[in-house]
Amino acid sequence: MSTDRLVIAVPSKGRLQENANAFFERAGLPVLQPGGARNYRGRLGGIDDVEIAFLSASEITREIAVGNVHLGVTGLDLVQETVPAWAQKVHLVTELGFGFADVVVAVPMAWIDVATMADLADVAAEFRARHGHQLRIATKYLNLTRRFFAEHGIADYRNVESLGATEGAPASGAAEAIVDITTTGSTLAANDLKILSDGVILKSQAHLVASRNAAWSDLARAQARTILDRVASEARARRTREVRTRLDDAAGALAAVAALGATAPFGLPAAGGPLTLHVPSARVAAVADLLRARGAATVTVARLDWVFAADAEMADALEAALG
Ligand SMILES: Nc1ncnc2c1ncn2[C@@H]1O[C@H](COP(=O)(O)OP(=O)(O)OP(=O)(O)O)[C@@H](O)[C@H]1O
Ligand SMILES: O=P(O)(O)OC[C@H]1O[C@H](OP(=O)(O)OP(=O)(O)O)[C@H](O)[C@@H]1O
Ligand SMILES: [Mg+2]
Structure with a gap:
């Protein structure tokens, strides 16, 4: 690494490549490979000065373990098989929901x-x-x-x-x-x-992983925080649905659906206004049933692209792992 900027290793071939690119794209951070598929260095769009190393999944695991790259996408099987005492060298940032x-x-x-x-x-x-x-x-x-x-x-x-x-x-x-x-x-x-x-x-399954052995400059840490905030916001959005409705007793309805994991991120509406809920995607139908039982005439459900939030659990966990 010649500079102190963040370097991310992304699969350049094999089973994880396509899904890894789609994952960064969803987080608003497209993988850019300016020289074409034969150029093994690229950069991440949507953020300044982040370098990408295109490698095979097994090379990514090795480079993470020795600390030649900061972040990478690889399979948990490769981490556990090829890195001795892996937990001391590799921090698992998040599962990626592909490469099962x-x-x-x-x-x-x-x-x-x-x-x-x-x-x-x-x-x-x-x-x-x-x-x-x-x-x-x-x-x-x-x-x-x-x-x-x-x-x-x-x-x-x-x-x-x-x-x-x-x-x-x-x-x-x-x-x-x-x-x-x-x-x-x-x-x-x-x-x-x-x-x-x-x-x-x-x-x-595939994971976003971080190297505990890499040289983490202040710049690299700040870039990782930005990236993990976007990744976490996209992941939050993916497991959440926005549910909107109107009822006489919004406070009572909220109390009833809270047991199903629903929250009202923007608070309770003024009398007669619409209630906006965030609901775990698996609970949407149950929440809609409950709301209608309490007098809601219409309940709409929408997917979300991003849910930015005050907490930065992914970035905080990385900071803790890096010490
Ligand atoms: N059905 C599958 N078979 C093999 N690997 C899979 C499968 N599904 C997901 N994977 C994941 O993909 C990883 C390896 O990917 P792949 O074999 O495509 O890499 P590769 O490009 O061949 O790398 P290398 O040349 O270094 O072996 C596995 O370690 C595993 O984590
Ligand atoms: O359960 P299945 O869906 O049939 O997949 C399993 C097969 O896929 C992998 O090989 P791969 O095609 O990656 O070839 P490789 O051994 O050369 O990497 C793995 O080694 C198995 O042979
Ligand atoms: Mg293979």
Whole structure:
């Protein structure tokens, strides 16, 4: 880093790229790549002097861990697998609601007696005596596997490192079982593999992450505060609906819907005026029912683009993590 400005690492390819760009766009901070797709440096629109490094998801994780970039978008699976003592180096700013994938233990469908990790432990304990070698697990998630198997008391196995087509390992005879990431399950099914019932090691999704090791200048901290305020405002808006209505007893109605999480951010209306509520999106129908039961004739519901608020919980949590 040649200057003290903020540097954000954004996926330049792979499964997270498109959604990561859409996420910054929604927050009013479009990712700009002036030199075209082959230029590995860009900048963020909507804010001055923020640099973007375009990298693959695994490179982003590494650069965050060593502190070469301040913020980045990557998968939780990569953070937990590839960064030793990750919580000391990486602060999870927020989940991003995309890049969902589970890291799972899967065995051949034909193993009808093996449904749980305890069953797999039994197989592992007897495997060498029966077959002349240890149970082999194909995976690129060596650290997550080691931790999870240890928690389940499985010690008698061997990892076979696999960097691609892991699901093919049992059929090809390279391993007996696998640990890999799955989203739709179609690759597992196509390879006649099943997930053990308690074999989900990690439910991963993309996160905005911050490096606790980077050099955080005053400028970089201030830029991060601005960015996180917009990100938090967009996230708040996404989980909220604006509900408007008119009733005789607005105060009584507000008290009744408060139990459903509704708030009146602009206060109670003067007599006869419209009441504006903010309601968690999942509770909108229940709130509308209650309002009509209390005499509201019409209730409108609208999506919001932004909800700016007085508190800065995301930025404050980052400051606390950076010390
Ligand atoms: N079905 C999926 N399979 C694999 N990764 C997924 C899936 N769904 C979401 N992801 C997320 O995407 C991350 C990896 O993305 P991807 O494999 O596209 O990167 P990449 O560009 O291939 O990077 P690299 O070349 O460094 O492996 C995973 O670690 C995970 O967090
Ligand atoms: O459950 P599904 O929806 O079928 O997805 C799972 C598959 O996707 C990933 O591979 P990817 O296509 O990223 O190839 P890679 O291993 O080369 O990264 C992963 O390693 C699985 O093979
Ligand atoms: Mg990949």
